[in-house]
Amino acid sequence: MGATFSIKDLGCLNYFLGVNAIFTTAGLFLSQAQYIRELLAKFDMSDAKPVQSPLSTVPLQLHQGNQLFDAQPYHQLVGSLQYLALTRPDISFAINKLSQFLHAPSDVHWQAAKRILRYLKGSLFHGLLLRQQPISPLHAFSDSDWAGDKDTYHSTTSYVVFLGSNPISWRACKQKTIAHSSTEAEYRALAAASSELVWIKHLLHELGHLVSECPAIYCDNVGATHLSSNLVMHTRMKHIVIDLHFVRELVDHKVLQVSHISSVDQLADGLTKPLSSRRFAQL
Structure with a gap:
């Protein structure tokens, strides 16, 4: 490929499209810790207090709270979280739930979305460990x-x-x-x-x-x-x-x-x- 295209060997993969690739003796660890840090900074949640679960015990419903005057931040946050689920299956249910309110988000849904950010701050270095196994x-x-x-x-x-x-x-x-x-x-x-x-x-x-x-x-x-x-x-x-x-x-x-x-x-x-x-x- 080098004879045909202008390319450069950058060595072993360590960061690609927001995903950190860390090679260890146990296997390949995929994490989006840096992506989470950038997400927390973007939505002013870097100093937020961590929580133990992505959603509270109170079920989210469509007609809750007051509808947001500007829904763009909610749309941006949910879209960013959808990409984060690439290495964080533990937030898949929460993202699926919040995505159901994209057409009419309320302040209750916005607080639930920010709760996911607080959960992510407390589990910053969670990710996927892909182990090499013979069978x-x-x-x-x-x-x-x-x-x-x-x-x-x-x-x-x-x-x-x-x-x-x-x-x-x-x-x-x-x-x-x-x-x-x-x-x-x-x-x-x-x-x-x-x-x-x-x-x-x-x-x-x-x-x-x-x-x-x-x-x-x-x-x-x-x-x-x-x-x-x-x-x-x-x-x-x-x-x-x-x-x-x-x-x-x-x-x-x-x-x-x-x-x-x-x-x-x-x-x-x-x-x-x-x-x-x-x-x-x-x-």
Whole structure:
């Protein structure tokens, strides 16, 4: 490339587009600490008092407080936080929640956005540690909060995919329709995680990394776990029949397996409940 283009070797990667890359004996640590410092300075939060969680226990709703006269700072902050989620999955749920009020933010939503900055100041050096492992099984955790949105009563889908002990993909998003039960909400999250897991499996295969073991998805809902392999129960869940057959076929062909896990060990819980983010951030 040097013979064709004018390029310069800058050595090992250490900073790129707001992401610090630190090579250690344990692996590659990705952090956006400098980006967070710049964000705190931009919004005059450098001296703010840190907090232990990105959101408070009071649920955010659309019609709260007084609508902001100038919503531009709110839009800028939420947009900046969305980029920060590149290495901070622990704030994914909070960002997803605040993004739902971009069309009409209030002073309550603005204070909630600044609370995330206070949380980030107290967890400045959290990030992703990508460890080099000879054997890296692919697995995922899926979770959902049933009717967690108090404006529309839609549930939130969340999942996190691991390659070995390394988190490589995660998501927190509001489901498009109302779930009739917690099992339905959990199964929709399970279907989303299954789709992502299959895509990553094919991608790794194209990159030359063969996944020898059958990938597992861990779900803390017993009903959703049984539905993935029990055809008899399918007649009672006709309103999500596409998701049912999608996951059931993957399990039947041994493309993946669905296993039950206790709520205490559910890592995706940190993407649906704000107070669980602290534990998830320490991975």
